[in-house]
Amino acid sequence: MWKLVPIFLICIAVAFFSDRFSRKNERLTGYIYKEKFIWILLIVVTAVFAGLRTRYNDTGTYLESYEYLVNSKFDFSDVEWTFGGNFGFVIVNILLKSLGFTNNGFLMVFAIVTYSIYIWFIHKYSTDFLMSIFLFMCLVFTFPLAAIKQCVAVAFCLLAVDKAINKKWFWFVFWILIAETFHAYSIIYLIVPLMFFLPWQDKRTVMWIVIFFFAGILLRPMLGTLLEATESLGKDYSVEEFSGEGVNPFRLLVTLVPLVMSFILQKQINDPYYEYDRQDNVCLNLSFLNGEIMFIALFGTANYFARLANYFYIFPVIALPRLFNMVKPKWRTPMKVAAIGCYLFFMWYSNTHSGFNPFDKDFDRIALNEFKWIS
Structure with a gap:
């Protein structure tokens, strides 16, 4: 899990300073003012970390499919135009391949889209940004490294939830349909209005x-x-x-x-x-x-x-x-300390003893100076 430690500490530090320059209300039910720029660094560091990887979980399968995709210069004749065929994901892959994006360029594009929407959604709706980013790193961060299609679909579903919160139902349905073209199970988000x-x-x-x-x-x-x-x-x-x-x-x-x-x-x-x-x-x-x-x-x-x-x-x-x-003020700090300890333990456990290869053994990446968008 040591390969996760630097990105974890950087993200917590960025979230800390973002929260430090924000102002919460007295009841801790939200913010009077939310810092507007520092939090964007979280998108940069998480997307770069994800985009530089060469191996982790299903990453190899995605890279193999992309690498052997026929570079037919915007030829979409073989696309399966059904929701179960994930044609949105296939179309984006064909576009990226036709434009000459490298394997890591392909990974970087999806990492930027996924982490941008995830972190934007957290920043917009969390009432405690620092704690939310801590939980995000413990619970969610590594999943987009493995399930690219599903996680980009979830990102579009978060846009749909944002529209549902604001009662913009046309755009809610629109984003669900977009997500559906990337992963069929996005249809489950139609439960949100209930x-x-x-x-x-x-x-x-x-x-x-x-x-x-x-x-x-x-x-x-x-x-x-x-x-x-x-x-x-x-x-x-x-x-x-x-x-x-x-x-x-x-x-x-x-x-x-x-x-x-x-x-x-x-x-x-x-x-x-x-x-x-x-x-x-x-x-x-x-x-x-x-x-x-x-x-x-x-x-x-x-x-x-x-x-x-x-x-x-x-x-x-x-x-x-x-x-x-x-929680009552006298119990709040002890409870948060206990929660932090428990979620850190879960993060360690899930990345070392979860039944899959340990993260450090399964994850590899290139150096930043080796990265190229276009081949």
């Missing part, structure tokens, strides 16, 4: 918990129906693929933290003093969804359900700092 209710004060919180609980318990008997649903999205899976080893229970517990903590703090959530509003509601409810889908992954193969849960992995990054600042 997620603006006040958590725990509305019966829908319990309703969703019960639905996903039984979905997990009944997963194996319902596999036939599930396979039909995935086939309609253009994906052909077998029963064996969905009934493999489940997700690590430790990983499930981490995703359930927002749900458990919000249950403990439900009186504060309902207290007008804390100004829990529309954007807080949707971020917390989507955090629940992250844990609820991960619960299903406990009973099915982690490869598919855990990645589906990761569509909502970024929302705890925003929801948890909001909850942390609702």
Whole structure:
């Protein structure tokens, strides 16, 4: 994990200074003034780190596909024009290849788009930017290094959520459709308009918990129906693929933290003093969804359900700092120290003992002076 330490420390330092030059309100429910420029350095350093890589998880597969893509000068005749064919991703690849972008130029383009939108969304909606970036580095940062298509689709879905928060429904649907051309499971974000209710004060919180609980318990008997649903999205899976080893229970517990903590703090959530509003509601409810889908992954193969849960992995990054600042003042600092320790442990564990190759063994990159946009 030592290869992650420099980028982690740089990002925390940038977030610290960005937060230092911002001003929070007395209730810690938001900012009176948000610093406008320093935070952009986070986009630069994360995108450069990601764009210089030559190996990590599925990166090799993406690079191999891009490297052997026929350079036919803007020839789109072989594109599969279905959502299941991820034609948006294919079109961008053809454009980049036709323009002569190198392998690392291809990675850099997607890294810039993905991390720009992720960090912009966090900066816009987080009530504690420093803590949110800390959680982002612990929970989310390495995922776009592995799942390029899914993560750029999630980035476009975040633009859709922003439009939904502001009740711009045409643009909400527009960005969902754009995301759908990059990864078919983006369709799950159509659930967002149903997620603006006040958590725990509305019966829908319990309703969703019960639905996903039984979905997990009944997963194996319902596999036939599930396979039909995935086939309609253009994906052909077998029963064996969905009934493999489940997700690590430790990983499930981490995703359930927002749900458990919000249950403990439900009186504060309902207290007008804390100004829990529309954007807080949707971020917390989507955090629940992250844990609820991960619960299903406990009973099915982690490869598919855990990645589906990761569509909502970024929302705890925003929801948890909001909850942390609702704890009574005398317990707030000890609780934050404990949270920092726990999430650092999870970051270490997930990058050294998660069942995949340790990060340091799996990750390689070129030097910055070796990078070229165009071959």
